[in-house]
Amino acid sequence: xxxxxxxxxxxxxxxxxxxxxxxxxxxxxxxxxxxxxxxxxxxxxxxxxxxxxxxxxxxxxxxxxxxxxxxxxxxxxxxxxxxxxxxxxxxxxxxxxxxxxxxxxxxxxxxxxxxxxxxxxxxxxxxxxxxxxxxxxxxxxxxxxxxxxxxxxxxxxxxxxxxxxxxxxxxxxxxxxxxxxxxxxxxxxxxxxxxxxxxxxxxxxxxxxxxxxxxxxxxxxxxxxxxxxxxxxxxxxxxxxxxxxxxxxxxxxxxxxxxxxxxxxxxxxxxxxxxxxxxxx
Amino acid sequence: xxxxxxxxxxxxxxxxxxxxxxxxxxxxxxxxxxxxxxxxxxxxxxxxxxxxxxxxxxxxxxxxxxxxxxxxxxxxxxxxxxxxxxxxxxxxxxxxxxxxxxxxxxxxxxxxxxxxxxxxxxxxxxxxxxxxxxxxxxxxxxxxxxxxxxxxxxxxxxxxxxxxxxxxxxxxxxxxxxxxxxxxxxxxxxxxxxxxxxxxxxxxxxxxxxxxxxxxxxxxxxxxxxxxxxxxxxxxxxxxxxxxxxxxxxxxxxxxxxxxxxxxxxxxxxxx
Amino acid sequence: xxxxxxxxxxxxxxxxxxxxxxxxxxxxxxxxxxxxxxxxxxxxxxxxxxxxxxxxxxxxxxxxxxxxxxxxxxxxxxxxxxxxxxxxxxxxxxxxxxxxxxxxxxxxxxxxxxxxxxxxxxxxxxxxxxxxxxxxxxxxxxxxxxxxxxxxxxxxxxxxxxxxxxxxxxxxxxxxxxxxxxxxxxxxxxxxxxxxxxxxxxxxxxxxxxxxxxxxxxxxxxxxxxxxxxxxxxxxxxxxxxxxxxxxxxxxxxxxxxxxxxxxxxxxxxxxxxxxxxxxxxxxxxxx
Numbered sequence: 001x002x003x004x005x006x007x008x009x010x011x012x013x014x015x016x017x018x019x020x021x022x023x024x025x026x027x028x029x030x031x032x033x034x035x036x037x038x039x040x041x042x043x044x045x046x047x048x049x050x051x052x053x054x055x056x057x058x059x060x061x062x063x064x065x066x067x068x069x070x071x072x073x074x075x076x077x078x079x080x081x082x083x084x085x086x087x088x089x090x091x092x093x094x095x096x097x098x099x100x101x102x103x104x105x106x107x108x109x110x111x112x113x114x115x116x117x118x119x120x121x122x123x124x125x126x127x128x129x130x131x132x133x134x135x136x137x138x139x140x141x142x143x144x145x146x147x148x149x150x151x152x153x154x155x156x157x158x159x160x161x162x163x164x165x166x167x168x169x170x171x172x173x174x175x176x177x178x179x180x181x182x183x184x185x186x187x188x189x190x191x192x193x194x195x196x197x198x199x200x201x202x203x204x205x206x207x208x209x210x211x212x213x214x215x216x217x218x219x220x221x222x223x224x225x226x227x228x229x230x231x232x233x234x235x236x237x238x239x240x241x242x243x244x245x246x247x248x249x250x251x252x253x254x255x256x257x258x259x260x261x262x263x264x265x266x267x268x269x270x271x272x273x274x275x276x277x278x279x280x281x
Numbered sequence: 282x283x284x285x286x287x288x289x290x291x292x293x294x295x296x297x298x299x300x301x302x303x304x305x306x307x308x309x310x311x312x313x314x315x316x317x318x319x320x321x322x323x324x325x326x327x328x329x330x331x332x333x334x335x336x337x338x339x340x341x342x343x344x345x346x347x348x349x350x351x352x353x354x355x356x357x358x359x360x361x362x363x364x365x366x367x368x369x370x371x372x373x374x375x376x377x378x379x380x381x382x383x384x385x386x387x388x389x390x391x392x393x394x395x396x397x398x399x400x401x402x403x404x405x406x407x408x409x410x411x412x413x414x415x416x417x418x419x420x421x422x423x424x425x426x427x428x429x430x431x432x433x434x435x436x437x438x439x440x441x442x443x444x445x446x447x448x449x450x451x452x453x454x455x456x457x458x459x460x461x462x463x464x465x466x467x468x469x470x471x472x473x474x475x476x477x478x479x480x481x482x483x484x485x486x487x488x489x490x491x492x493x494x495x496x497x498x499x500x501x502x503x504x505x506x507x508x509x510x511x512x513x514x515x516x517x518x519x520x521x522x523x524x525x526x527x528x529x530x531x532x533x534x535x536x537x538x539x540x541x542x543x544x545x546x547x548x549x550x551x552x553x
Numbered sequence: 554x555x556x557x558x559x560x561x562x563x564x565x566x567x568x569x570x571x572x573x574x575x576x577x578x579x580x581x582x583x584x585x586x587x588x589x590x591x592x593x594x595x596x597x598x599x600x601x602x603x604x605x606x607x608x609x610x611x612x613x614x615x616x617x618x619x620x621x622x623x624x625x626x627x628x629x630x631x632x633x634x635x636x637x638x639x640x641x642x643x644x645x646x647x648x649x650x651x652x653x654x655x656x657x658x659x660x661x662x663x664x665x666x667x668x669x670x671x672x673x674x675x676x677x678x679x680x681x682x683x684x685x686x687x688x689x690x691x692x693x694x695x696x697x698x699x700x701x702x703x704x705x706x707x708x709x710x711x712x713x714x715x716x717x718x719x720x721x722x723x724x725x726x727x728x729x730x731x732x733x734x735x736x737x738x739x740x741x742x743x744x745x746x747x748x749x750x751x752x753x754x755x756x757x758x759x760x761x762x763x764x765x766x767x768x769x770x771x772x773x774x775x776x777x778x779x780x781x782x783x784x785x786x787x788x789x790x791x792x793x794x795x796x797x798x799x800x801x802x803x804x805x806x807x808x809x810x811x812x813x814x815x816x817x818x819x820x821x822x823x824x825x826x827x828x829x830x831x832x833x834x835x836x837x838x839x840x841x
Contacts (some may be wrong), residue, residue, distance in 0.1 A: 004464070016417040016753075023416045037446035042513060068402035070408035070716055070742070104396055107386050137320035144316060156383050169441065178659045184645070208444075209742065215521045231444055254447035256412065261438050264419040268434070271424045272753050307583040323648055327681055334680030334710035341709050352728050393659045411742060414749040421752075422773040524765060524833035527781050529811060531763040534785035535650045537804040540597050542653070546796055548605060549657040549689060549788070 005273045012270030018262065026259040030251035037254055038246065044218060045235040047225025048203045051176070052085050058166065059091045059175035064190065065109075067182035068101030071207050076105060077233035077246030078205035079180045083113040085240055087120060087129040089149040092164055094174070096150075097131040098138055098185045103154060122155075130154030143171045170198075176201035187214055191222050204247045205232060290545045297543030339363070369395050436515050442513030453506035454493050460506075461485030557609075560602055567594075570795020583754060589840050599810075600803035607799025620759050620777035621790045624658075627733035628665040636732035637672035638662065639725065641747065641760070644678040644718055647685055649727045655738030656783055658684050658761065662735060662789040663693035667702055675708040676725060678718045683710045719743035723750045736760040736775070737784070740767045749752050761787060781813035814838075 041049070051273055055061070063082065067075040086093050095110065097103045106128055114120045122128075129150045132138045142151040150159050159165050167173060171194045179202065181187040187204040195202040201224055208212055208229030217223045227236055230253060233246030301316035342356040359542070369391040374381070376389035384390045425431045442448040465482040472478070500506040541547035574582075582590075607613050611657060631638045640662055642655035659675065666673040675690065677683045687708040694703035711721040723746065725735065734751040736744070736758070743774070744760075744767040751758045752774050760771035761779030771778045789797035821834040 014319060016420075019417050019420055020413040023413055027412065037450055039446050039447040040509060044510070068404060072401075072405070103386050104393075134321055134324050137317060139323065141318070144313075154383065154386065156380055157452065162427050176394045191370045203460040207742075211516070212520065212524050212766050213528075215516065216525050220519065220522055228444075231446075234446070249417040254445040256416075257445050258447060260416050260419055261441055263432065264423045267423065268425055292678075296587065301593070302590075305583050305586050306581050308581050327646060327679070330684070331679035331713075332680075334683055334713075337680075337683065337710045338712075352724075355724065403720075404714075404716050407720055407746065408742060410746055414745050417771070418745060418749055418752075418773045471830060527765050527768075528608050530782045530808065531765070531785075533804055533811070534782045535765060536596065537600060537800055537807070538650050538654060538785055540600055541797075541800055544597075544601070547657070547788070549653075549660050551688070 005195065008266075008270055009273055012267065022259060023106045023256060030255050031248070034172075034248065035251045035254070039234050039238040039250060041235040041239050042228075042232075044226045044228060045232050045239065047218075048205070048227055049085075049225075049239045051201065051203050051224040052082070052089070055089065055091060055176055057090060058150075060094065060173065061086055061091050061176045061178065062094045062096065062171070062174045064177070064179045064181070065097045065102035065106040065182060066099045066186040067105060067207075068099060069104075070142075071182035072105060073147055073245070073249065074207050074230045074233065075180050075182055075205055076109065077230065077244050078227045078236055079105070079109050080113055080244060081233060081236045081240055081246070082178055082180070082205070083109055083243065084117070084242055085124055085236075087113065087118045087125070091124040094129060094168070095127065096129045096138075096142070096165075098135065098189070099182075100131050100133075103128075103131040123157070124164055127162055127164055128154040129159075136189040136193055137186070139189050141197060143194050146170055172198045173201060174200055176200065176215075179204045180279065181186075181206050181210070183207075184209065186210075187217075187223070189223045191217055203227075205236075286548075286551060290548065294369075294543055294545055297539070301543065335363070366395065427513075439508060440512045440515060443508035448508040448512065450500075451508055452498070452500045453503055453508075454489060454498060455504040456508065457489045457503075458486065461489060476519045557602065557605055557707045560605055564598055586840065588837055596807050596810075600800055601805055603803035606800035607795040607802065610795075611799070612704065613795075613802050614791060614800045615786075615801065618779065618783050618786065618790055620761065620779045620783065621787055623757070623777045624662060624705065624735070624791070625665055625760055627735065627759055628662065628669055628671055631732035631758055632669040632671045634732045637674050638727060638733045639722075639729075639731035639751075639756070640673065640675045640735045641722060642675065642682060642686060642736070643679060643736075643740055644715055644743065645739040646679040651653045651739035651784070652679075652682060654763075654788065655690050655761070656682065657788040658735075658737045658791065659686055660689040660693045661788070663690040664697050667694045667697040667699040669700075670702060673707050674725065674729065674731065676715060676718075676722055677708060678711060678712045678715075680710055683708055705803055711791050715741060715743055719746045722747055726756070728748050730754050731756055734758045736762070736771065737787070738762065739780075740764050740771075745770040745774060751775075816824055 001249075020034045039149055063079070063086075065079065085092065093114075095106045097106055100189035110126060110128060114122075114126050118125075130153060132141075132149055133143070138149060147159060152158055153162060171177070177186045177190060177195055177200055181190075181204060187206055187210070190202060190204075194200065203224045203226070205216060206229070208231070211226060211228040214223060214226055218226050227233060230246055230249050233244075234250045237244050237246050299311075300315050300319045303311045306312070340359065342359045344350070345353045345356040346360070369375075370385065373391055374384045375391035375394065376384065376387060379387040379390060385392045385396075387393060419437075423430075423434050423437065425434060431441065442451070464485065465478050468481050469475075477518040496502060500512065504510045538547070555743050574624045600606050602721045603613075608749060618837060628638055635812050640659055642659055643652050644650070647656075663673060665671075673690070675686055677686060681811075690708055691700075691703050694700055725731075726747075727750065731754075734747075734756045736747060737760070740747075740762050741764065744764070746764070747759060748760065748771055758775035759777045760775040761784035762768060762771060763781050763784055765781075768778065772780075785804075786801050818838060821830065821832070824830045825833050
């Protein structure tokens with residue numbers, strides 16, 4: 001038994017690069033050999049889905065892209081899923097970006113969904129207003145007068161010449177807001193300066209780490225549900241019946257989480273052995 | 282002294298009071314100042330200030346190269362990257378069919394190429410490091426030292442496993458059997474009596490088995506032991522309660538610090 | 554409490570002026586926000602009262618904050634080892650109060666490094682923060698009588714981008730191996746990257762942030778962490794200045810007031826829901 005404990009203690013002092021290797025394999029292997037684990041939507045994800053489903057025909061939806069390449073694996077799948085959902089239900093989509101990287105992400109998402117999958121018409125079914133610097137000043141500016149902030153869209157076309165921008169002058173003219181957010185500025189700013197003051201309902205998708213900050217707003221009803229990180233994206237894809245990158249990443253995330261839990265349990269076993277030995281001696 | 286002390290404090294006080302109390306005034310000019318102009322002034326100042334930062338960066342990295350200080354080779358990449366981005370943004374489009382300005386996101390331009398093939402993989406790599414660091418930090422730090430650490434550990438495990446599809450595949454009956462095993466271990470450590478330990482283990486296993494058989498072994502019942510439902514509860518209840526409390530405290534801290542600045546009680550920004 | 558006559562005279566004067574303004578029809582006032590205005594005024598008055606109380610010699614108890622006591626220990630450790638102190642004031646700009654608080658603490662840390670003649674390295678992510686931090690450090694060194702030790706390059710700009718900044722700071726940590734790493738400001742996802750790298754080089758690490766989601770990462774990876782309000786209390790704790798300590802006391806009283814309001818509102822809402830009163834407290838407390 002002592003020899004076993006010695007072995008465990010020795011393993012416990014392993015160089016952290018071995019831990020990195022194991023985690024790397026735990027993430028890589030399920031990507032090549034998917035397990036196909038079933039995905040069950042949480043109440044928060046269901047609320048987002050139901051809010052979009054409840055929109056009246058031809059609703060005007062403002063979608064804001066606030067993420068970059070680093071958080072793309074978590075948020076891009078939910079942005080793609082949301083766009084599919086909105087276009088399937090025939091809503092008009094207005095895209096804005098509070099992050100400069102967000103415009104690249106928005107271009108990519110719109111090309112994939114609006115152009116290639118749905119073959120929609122730019123300026124009539126969707127429009128990319130683009131990025132404007134100013135953080136929350138942009139949100140405040142949109143609340144009072146969108147046209148003061150956006151004279152042209154991201155492609156250089158005058159906003160006054162875009163058919164679907166007719167009668168859109170401020171945030172209150174939209175029927176729904178969705179913020180795909182990875183930090184600041186993002187969901188909190190949309191709630192504080194746009195959704196709450198104007199009463200336009202909103203929902204959001206964020207990175208897993210941000211869910212803690214946004215959850216009080218979800219519970220108070222200021223935000224209609226939340227897509228929490230890649231699991232949230234996968235759940236939304238499952239509700240849409242359209243599995244994508246989010247779903248394919250979940251096997252890897254499941255195994256990685258399990259491996260981390262096993263490491264924690266192992267670490268505690270070594271800790272208990274050390275404590276027992278120090279008590280003994 | 283007037284320019285270094287009184288005037289900065291006056292500017293901070295006047296602008297601070299205007300933006301704070303301007304929110305309560307129902308006048309279009311003041312509303313416009315509070316909602317738009319004040320924050321935009323800051324952004325304009327910050328945009329001009331970028332030159333200071335860029336010049337400082339060039340000066341430091343250039344000095345390292347010229348004096349061949351330790352690590353000067355990295356500075357070549359820093360300066361090279363800086364000028365490459367400037368050229369891609371302001372001097373060379375790479376696609377003449379596209380206008381200046383929208384060339385940053387248009388297909389076929391050097392800037393878009395730089396974003397897709399340099400910036401994106403580099404950003405994603407840095408963010409991906411977190412996966413490894415979370416594992417090594419958890420392994421090192423999550424120890425059952427006291428009650429609070431145990432609660433943190435247990436809730437962390439429940440959320441980590443319950444949040445992913447794997448958690449929804451784990452039956453609540455499995456969790457119950459696991460808890461019975463842990464309880465038996467604890468009883469054995471505390472009481473050191475094999476008969477009682479065996480009794481606890483056998484009794485627990487029998488109760489769970491009979492109960493499960495009667496209910497038909499549903500995967501998600503009893504709810505209390507189904508990880509996704511448990512993690513939902515932890516997320517929505519103790520987690521939100523704690524988050525709200527910390528948010529209130531932080532909000533008051535921000536208010537107090539801001540008021541100290543506005544009233545001139547805090548003068549560290551001018552070096553006092 | 555009633556001893557500060559000047560305070561009560563001014564408070565009375567302002568209250569009277571407001572009452573007259575209200576009776577005169579309160580032109581230009583956004584009525585929907587009157588509750589918030591009263592809250593702001595009362596909380597500000599509370600802060601001013603306790604600041605004055607402390608300035609006049611009133612005793613204020615401040616509990617020990619281990620993370621702040623450890624700052625001097627960290628600087629001392631760096632001096633003994635002949636290595637530098639790395640100070641990271643967050644990744645956001647001076648419009649964030651946390652960054653401002655981080656720069657304030659930098660001033661105190663600079664005083665220590667100037668006193669012990671320890672190298673200080675402050676890589677920043679924003680140009681305005683660079684200027685403000687430089688001025689703060691320069692003043693600190695001058696006040697300690699060591700302007701000769703100050704160099705502009707102590708505070709230097711890296712980049713605005715979050716992960717490029719994290720990569721740059723990591724590079725500094727791995728190459729220069731500072732003995733102490735202090736993270737004081739607003740952080741996002743890069744917090745664990747910085748803290749784990751600091752841990753790998755064996756540095757003593759002290760973090761302070763009000764970024765709720767990053768606190769657990771700092772708690773896990775750093776030796777000491779200032780959580781939320783402890784971070785804002787740091788400037789008072791380190792300087793022991795009566796004004797700042799009075800402000801802290803005022804903050805605590807505000808928290809007591811908020812707690813009392815929450816409990817009272819809960820009770821009143823319960824009574825409203827039971828139909829015992831007709832007055833919905835939530836409609837008054839909701840900010841428009």
